[in-house]
Amino acid sequence: MLRFVVRRLLQMAGVLLVLSLLVFVWLRSLPGGPVSALLGERQTEERREALQAALGLDQPLPIQYVRFMQRAFEGDFGVSTQVLPGEDALDIFLARLPATIELSFFALVIAIALGIPLGYVAARRKGTPMDTSLVISSLVGVAVPVFFTAFLLKYFFAVEWNLLPVSGRQSIGLDATRVTGLFVLDGILTREWDAAWDALKHLVLPSLALATIPFAVVFRITRASVLDVLDEDYVRTAEAKGLTARVIRARHVLRNAMLPVVTTIGLQVGALLSGAVLTETVFSWRGVGQALAEGFLQKDYPVLQVLIMAAAAIYVLVNLLVDITYALIDPRIRTR
Amino acid sequence: MTSENPPPQPGRTSYADRRKQRLDALAATSVDDEGGVSLILSAWRRLRRNPVFLVGLAITVTFVVLAIIAPWLAPYDPAARPLLDDIRPQSNPVPGPEPGHPLGGDDKGRDLLSRLLVGSQQTLMVGVLATLFGLLGGVTLGTIAGAFAGWTDSLVMRIVDVMLSIPSLLLAFTIAALASSPSQWTLIIAIATVQVPIFARLLRGSMLGQRASDHVLAARSLGVKPHAIVFRHMLPNALGPVIVQATLVLAVAIIDAAALSFLGLGNPDDRRPEWGQMLGAAQPYLGQEPHLAFYPAACIIVVALGFTLMGESLREALDPKTRR
Numbered sequence: 001m002l003r004f005v006v007r008r009l010l011q012m013a014g015v016l017l018v019l020s021l022l023v024f025v026w027l028r029s030l031p032g033g034p035v036s037a038l039l040g041e042r043q044t045e046e047r048r049e050a051l052q053a054a055l056g057l058d059q060p061l062p063i064q065y066v067r068f069m070q071r072a073f074e075g076d077f078g079v080s081t082q083v084l085p086g087e088d089a090l091d092i093f094l095a096r097l098p099a100t101i102e103l104s105f106f107a108l109v110i111a112i113a114l115g116i117p118l119g120y121v122a123a124r125r126k127g128t129p130m131d132t133s134l135v136i137s138s139l140v141g142v143a144v145p146v147f148f149t150a151f152l153l154k155y156f157f158a159v160e161w162n163l164l165p166v167s168g169r170q171s172i173g174l175d176a177t178r179v180t181g182l183f184v185l186d187g188i189l190t191r192e193w194d195a196a197w198d199a200l201k202h203l204v205l206p207s208l209a210l211a212t213i214p215f216a217v218v219f220r221i222t223r224a225s226v227l228d229v230l231d232e233d234y235v236r237t238a239e240a241k242g243l244t245a246r247v248i249r250a251r252h253v254l255r256n257a258m259l260p261v262v263t264t265i266g267l268q269v270g271a272l273l274s275g276a277v278l279t280e281t282v283f284s285w286r287g288v289g290q291a292l293a294e295g296f297l298q299k300d301y302p303v304l305q306v307l308i309m310a311a312a313a314i315y316v317l318v319n320l321l322v323d324i325t326y327a328l329i330d331p332r333i334r335t336r
Numbered sequence: 337m338t339s340e341n342p343p344p345q346p347g348r349t350s351y352a353d354r355r356k357q358r359l360d361a362l363a364a365t366s367v368d369d370e371g372g373v374s375l376i377l378s379a380w381r382r383l384r385r386n387p388v389f390l391v392g393l394a395i396t397v398t399f400v401v402l403a404i405i406a407p408w409l410a411p412y413d414p415a416a417r418p419l420l421d422d423i424r425p426q427s428n429p430v431p432g433p434e435p436g437h438p439l440g441g442d443d444k445g446r447d448l449l450s451r452l453l454v455g456s457q458q459t460l461m462v463g464v465l466a467t468l469f470g471l472l473g474g475v476t477l478g479t480i481a482g483a484f485a486g487w488t489d490s491l492v493m494r495i496v497d498v499m500l501s502i503p504s505l506l507l508a509f510t511i512a513a514l515a516s517s518p519s520q521w522t523l524i525i526a527i528a529t530v531q532v533p534i535f536a537r538l539l540r541g542s543m544l545g546q547r548a549s550d551h552v553l554a555a556r557s558l559g560v561k562p563h564a565i566v567f568r569h570m571l572p573n574a575l576g577p578v579i580v581q582a583t584l585v586l587a588v589a590i591i592d593a594a595a596l597s598f599l600g601l602g603n604p605d606d607r608r609p610e611w612g613q614m615l616g617a618a619q620p621y622l623g624q625e626p627h628l629a630f631y632p633a634a635c636i637i638v639v640a641l642g643f644t645l646m647g648e649s650l651r652e653a654l655d656p657k658t659r660r
């Protein structure tokens with residue numbers, strides 16, 4: 001098991017190293033490079049060269065890369081040029097992270113809580129109108145762009161029927177104490193129930209919008225996986241032994257069918273990260289995704305650099321954890 | 337069943353496992369032959385009676401035909417502003433339906449129906465070109481990896497694995513954002529790039545399957561030249577799953593293009609309409625004029641659904657598991 005973990009950690013380090021190289025090369029292959037991004041288009045040649053020297057951009061590329069990595073390890077990714085000019089890029093990421101964690105967590109909970117039971121039910125009733133309609137709606141769910149789902153939810157529930165807040169994470173007038181930056185948790189920890197309730201109401205629409213694609217995927221994988229397991233001999237044996245339906249479902253079908261689902265859930269973190277960029281933009285949710293969207297538009301390279309590296313690192317790390325969990329559940333994986 | 341899955345490689349249970357397994361399973365379908373009946377023929381026999389496939393096909397054909405005849409069908413030039421005089425910034429920012437303009441106009445006084453019709457061209461073109469470029473890149477890499485095997489294969493696949501380990505839409509956002517000025521081409525390139533690793537892995541898998549098959553062994557023992565084996569014997573037979581994936585990817589490409597346009601990373605020139613861009617432009621009017629967003633969104637959803645239904649039923653038809 002230890003060897004497995006070490007090997008996967010090394011692989012992850014490799015992926016991140018290659019990724020850092022890619023990000024580095026990308027940023028430097030831009031027309032004008034970071035200097036133009038920092039100074040804007042219209043600048044004198046002298047100022048351009050001065051900044052180039054100050055940033056060490058006149059050095060050969062390999063030396064630049066080593067310096068870039070050195071600074072990155074010290075947590076220095078430079079300062080924001082556009083999104084929050086002068087602010088440390090890493091600080092922006094850290095300040096925005098809790099909002100995105102909160103949103104993604106709720107979205108994932110919704111996706112799992114709906115996807116697994118519905119996937120199981122659809123598999124047990126394969127071919128019935130219920131199964132067909134669930135499968136079709138999951139296909140539709142994938143075909144609808146995330147930001148449009150967000151649009152629709154916002155339009156009907158917030159604008160038209162006025163049931164839930166239109167945007168933001170908490171009502172502006174509310175004086176809530178901050179502990180973790182996860183507003184619902186903060187409200188519970190400090191026993192400010194109104195703050196927690198308010199934050200929860202703000203969470204409903206964005207997390208529903210963000211949950212659509214993970215839900216559709218979890219649903220389909222669960223359905224396919226349960227169908228596979230139902231065909232297995234051991235399920236027939238269990239039925240022949242006269243075990244109750246409940247025991248067969250819990251011990252034989254679900255336990256085995258959950259393995260691919262666990263991996264899929266890990267992969268959904270990718271969909272959540274990309275989806276967060278869109279959902280957070282629609283709902284003015286001040287998280288990492290919104291900062292990314294702003295960074296993309298305004299070409300704030302220091303901020304983009306941190307956010308993209310961090311997003312990839314989170315994705316890779318979560319999947320590493322999923323793989324380890326998987327290996328814990330299923331001993332067959334370790335020996336491979 | 338003669339399906340020959342590429343054996344699981346030790347030490348390669350990597351992050352995007354499920355994604356890869358899906359690709360590999362699809363790749364494995366290419367080496368399954370059914371006693372004399374060609375794969376495509378037997379798949380077609382099943383598809384002909386599959387309502388899901390037929391619906392997908394009908395949607396796709398309808399939109400492709402619409403896109404082709406759109407310039408003649410559209411009542412107005414999508415860039416002209418016949419309704420400009422009806423705009424009142426305060427009371428009526430978006431002209432409503434009136435005779436000659438069944439869907440009304442947009443915020444610049446242009447005919448909405450004409451823009452939707454002509455917009456199908458750009459949207460389909462972005463999707464098709466992006467998929468085509470992604471396919472070309474992926475097929476090139478996959479052929480190299482599958483044909484040479486050994487360390488070339490390892491090197492190519494390592495790069496592919498790194499690319500697969502980044503969330504694809506996020507990667508597309510990044511590539512598009514790094515372009516100095518956004519245009520339709522940066523959009524296409526961004527979406528194509530994230531598709532390359534998908535196609536590469538898929539094709540490599542099915543090439544490896546071909547490599548082990550009897551007809552390649554026969555060709556080799558007859559002394560057929562290596563490049564002829566690769567291009568005449570392995571590649572044509574390995575392409576089936578890639579085509580299936582391309583259908584599915586086309587839907588994703590159209591949705592992703594819409595997302596990029598929505599974030600302002602698409603073509604800034606709105607004289608040639610595109611659905612994603614129209615949807616993004618409709619955002620400020622969501623509260624008062626939601627129809628501006630609903631029409632282009634509905635078009636995107638229906639087209640994406642058409643390709644998805646087609647692709648999914650194709651995949652099922654080719655999958656040896658569901659075949660019998």
